[in-house]
Amino acid sequence: MPGVADHYQHDPVQTTKTSVHGAINMLGLAKRLRCRIFQASTSEVYGDPHVHPQPESYWGNVNPVGLRSCYDEAKRCAETLFFDYYRQHGLEIKVARNFNTYGPRMHPADGRVVSNFIVQALKNEPITIYGDGQQTRSFCYVDDLIDAFVAFMAAPAKLTGPLNLGNPNEFCIVELAERIIAGTGSRSKIIRKPLPEDDSSQRQPDIELARKHLNWEPKVQLEAGLVKTIAYFEAMLGRPDARGS
Numbered sequence: 320m321p322g323v324a325d326h327y328q329h330d331p332v333q334t335t336k337t338s339v340h341g342a343i344n345m346l347g348l349a350k351r352l353r354c355r356i357f358q359a360s361t362s363e364v365y366g367d368p369h370v371h372p373q374p375e376s377y378w379g380n381v382n383p384v385g386l387r388s389c390y391d392e393a394k395r396c397a398e399t400l401f402f403d404y405y406r407q408h409g410l411e412i413k414v415a416r417n418f419n420t421y422g423p424r425m426h427p428a429d430g431r432v433v434s435n436f437i438v439q440a441l442k443n444e445p446i447t448i449y450g451d452g453q454q455t456r457s458f459c460y461v462d463d464l465i466d467a468f469v470a471f472m473a474a475p476a477k478l479t480g481p482l483n484l485g486n487p488n489e490f491c492i493v494e495l496a497e498r499i500i501a502g503t504g505s506r507s508k509i510i511r512k513p514l515p516e517d518d519s520s521q522r523q524p525d526i527e528l529a530r531k532h533l534n535w536e537p538k539v540q541l542e543a544g545l546v547k548t549i550a551y552f553e554a555m556l557g558r559p560d561a562r563g564s
Contacts, residue, residue, distance in 0.1 A: 327430075331389035338393035339400070346404045355411040357472060358401050360481060362418040362522055363391045372489075372523035375416070375481050386516050398481060411476050415468065418485025418524045422461030422544060423551035433458065433545075436496055437552045440505035450514035452493030457523045459486040460544035463537040470533040478532050485524040486537040498541070502549050 327334045342358070349356035365373045366381030373379075381391045404410040421433035428438075439446045467484045496509055529535050 327390045328386060331386075334389040335393040338390070338397050342397035342400045346400060346410065350404065350408055350410055355413065355472065355476075356401075357468070358397060358412065358414045358480075360398055360414055360416045361390075361394050362416055362483075362485065362524065363387070364395045364398065364416060365519075365522070366391060367519040368521065371521050372487065372525040373483070374525040375483055375528060382516075387518075402479075405479060412479050413471050413474075414480035414482070415471060415484045416481050416524075417459075417464060418483065418522065419456045419458050420461055420464050420485075421458055422548055424461075425548070425551075427552065427555065432456065432492065432495065433499075433548065434552070436499045437503065437545075437549055438556070440499050440503040440507045441549075441552060441556055443506045445510040446496045446500065446507045448492055448496060448509055448511050449518065450511070452496070452509075452511065453491050454514075454518065454520045455489045455491050455522065456495075457486050457489050458495070458541055458544070459484070459537055460539035460547075463539050467529060467533060467535050470535050474532060482529055482532070483524040483526050484529055485526065486541075487524055487526055488537075488541065489521075489523045490541060495541075498545060499549070502545050503553075 345356060362373065364381070365377060365379040368377065369380050370377045379395075381395065382388055383392055398414055401412045401414050405412045419432070421431070425431065425434040427434055436446055438444075463486065464484055471478070471480070471482060471484075493509065499505075500507055500509075526536060
C-alpha cells in the first residue's frame with residue numbers, strides 16, 4: 320500500500336541488500352548447522368496481479384525497474400535462493416508469502432496503511448488515501464499469522480511452500496479508512512492523493528493450500544482486530560483527543 324516509502328524506499332539499495340544478503344547469510348548458517356529455515360516472504364512477489372485471488376502457482380506481474388522493485392524483486396530473489404539451497408544442498412526450507420498483516424506493536428511510522436490510518440485518526444489529522452480508494456487489500460491479524468507460522472514449521476519436510484498466509488476477506492482502502500474513523504471516534508476527514516507508481520489494484524490470497532496442508536485459516540476478522548490494534552496505539556500515543564468534540 321502506498322506510504323511505505325518512509326521505510327523501504329528511503330534507502331532502496333539497502334532494502335535489496337537486506338533481503339538478498341540476509342537470505343544468503345542465513346541460508347549458509349542453516350546449511351552449516353543442518354537446521355530447518357523459514358523465509359517470511361510477501362504477497363509483493365505477485366506485484367500488480369493479473370490473476371485474482373492469487374494462488375501460489377501465479378508468477379506475478381512485477382516491474383523490475385520501478386520504485387517498488389527494491390522490495391518486490393529482493394523478496395523474489397530471496398525465494399529463489401531458498402529453493403536453490405533446497406535443490407542443491409538438500410536444505411529443509413519453509414517459504415511463506417505473507418499478505419497484509421496488522422496488529423499491536425506495529426511501529427507508528429512504519430508507513431503501513433493500518434498504522435498510518437490509525438495514527439492519523441487518533442490525531443484527528445486528514446486520512447490520506449491514494450487514488451480513488453477502491454484498490455483492495457486483505458488484512459490478516461498478527462495472532463492468526465503466527466499460528467500459521469507455527470503450524471508450517473511443524474509440518475513435514477516435504478511441505479516447502481511457497482505457501483500463501485493471509486486473510487482472504489477483501490476490503491477496499493476507503494472502507495478501511497471509514498472503519499478506523501468510526502472505531503476511533505475521530506474527526507478526521509479523508510483526503511485523496513495521486514496513486515503512486517506500480518501500486519497494485521487488488522491483493523487477495525488464495526489460501527486453499529494452507530487450509531489443506533496446515534488445517535489453518537484466519538479466525539480474527541477485521542473489526543475485532545482493529546479494536547485491539549486501535550487500543551494499542553491509543554496507549555502508545557497517550558490517547559490523543561480523537562473523540563473530542
